Amino acid sequence: MLETTIAGSLPKPEWLAEPEKLWAPWRLSGEKLKQAKEHAAAEWLNHQQSAGIDIVTNGEQFRIHFVHGFLEHISGIDWDKKTAMGIRDNRYTVQVPTVTGPVSRPQSVHLDEVRFTRAQTDHKLKFTLPGPMTICDTIADVHYASRPEMAMAIAEILNDEARELAYAGVDVIQFDEPAFNVFMDDVKEWGITALHRAIDGLTCTTAVHICYGYGIDENLRWKESLGSEWRQYEEIFPALNASRIDQVSLECADSRVPLSLMGLLKDKGLMVGAVAVTPEKVETPKEVASTIRSALQYVDAERLFPCTNCGMAPIPYDTALGKLKSLAAGAVLVRNKL
Numbered sequence: 001m002l003e004t005t006i007a008g009s010l011p012k013p014e015w016l017a018e019p020e021k022l023w024a025p026w027r028l029s030g031e032k033l034k035q036a037k038e039h040a041a042a043e044w045l046n047h048q049q050s051a052g053i054d055i056v057t058n059g060e061q062f063r064i065h066f067v068h069g070f071l072e073h074i075s076g077i078d079w080d081k082k083t084a085m086g087i088r089d090n091r092y093t094v095q096v097p098t099v100t101g102p103v104s105r106p107q108s109v110h111l112d113e114v115r116f117t118r119a120q121t122d123h124k125l126k127f128t129l130p131g132p133m134t135i136c137d138t139i140a141d142v143h144y145a146s147r148p149e150m151a152m153a154i155a156e157i158l159n160d161e162a163r164e165l166a167y168a169g170v171d172v173i174q175f176d177e178p179a180f181n182v183f184m185d186d187v188k189e190w191g192i193t194a195l196h197r198a199i200d201g202l203t204c205t206t207a208v209h210i211c212y213g214y215g216i217d218e219n220l221r222w223k224e225s226l227g228s229e230w231r232q233y234e235e236i237f238p239a240l241n242a243s244r245i246d247q248v249s250l251e252c253a254d255s256r257v258p259l260s261l262m263g264l265l266k267d268k269g270l271m272v273g274a275v276a277v278t279p280e281k282v283e284t285p286k287e288v289a290s291t292i293r294s295a296l297q298y299v300d301a302e303r304l305f306p307c308t309n310c311g312m313a314p315i316p317y318d319t320a321l322g323k324l325k326s327l328a329a330g331a332v333l334v335r336n337k338l
């Protein structure tokens with residue numbers, strides 16, 4: 001009950017990549033880089049387990065970015081053909097590669113790191129993949145006729161990947177769909193259909209992470225523009241509750257999401273963000289416990305998974321470590337009184 005987990009990413013140690021920076025290039029290459037990534041992942045697994053996190057991840061230490069880490073190994077993409085694209089409805093502009101032919105997956109993308117990670121821990125293991133809609137919103141396209149068409153093609157290769165990873169021992173496959181909070185009509189029209197294609201035939205737990213983004217300036221400004229109540233989830237939760245996805249994550253810590261919206265997900269597991277992903281402060285266990293208790297008004301303890309709001313990749317290493325500890329300790333405080 002109240003099994004704790006994290007959205008996925010954790011900061012990279014400074015000897016692996018420049019800290020507190022998205023898309024930071026690797027500091028090493030070749031075999032040295034492979035070993036360094038493994039070392040960093042093993043350290044984060046230890047940190048999570050020592051803190052008391054129940055469902056762990058490898059902290060995404062093997063990828064530069066949560067979307068491009070997957071796309072780098074996909075055929076049909078021209079990495080030299082960069083296009084400036086205003087992603088997440090023009091919240092920020094990124095130089096993205098371009099899809100110039102049919103996408104395909106010549107071989108598994110993440111199998112080696114999953115095998116490594118699985119061998120390091122007996123805890124339940126979560127693995128995160130970018131969702132089809134978010135991938136389509138993070139890459140330019142001159143090949144497909146429409147976004148939904150490209151999304152279905154991408155969902156198919158994500159499904160091949162997910163099946164392989166589940167077979168290698170992953171307990172929870174989570175698709176990261178920050179775009180679900182931005183293109184709410186598309187979610188209902190084709191986003192969930194694409195997500196269903198991505199989870200076809202999976203027997204492990206499936207999850208979707210929908211957030212208000214990393215704790216970076218562009219997102220903080222966007223959040224400021226969203227008014228006193230953030231009701232984006234309200235538009236998509238009914239459709240998600242009717243979907244075949246097992247778990248849905250949402251932001252609760254330091255957010256203006258009305259917690260009553262959790263009532264729209266009566267049939268799902270809820271990963272409740274109980275620590276924010278901004279760097280200014282580390283929540284106390286009491287603060288975490290208070291967020292979890294508020295959520296318990298709308299979701300019973302069996303379905304509630306205390307979690308981080310989003311990935312912690314861009315915040316300082318020690319801050320993320322502190323937040324992990326508080327997250328687990330806060331869950332214990334609540335568990336002891338239930």
Ligand SMILES: [Zn+2]
Nearest residue numbers: 211213310311
């Ligand atoms: Zn997120």
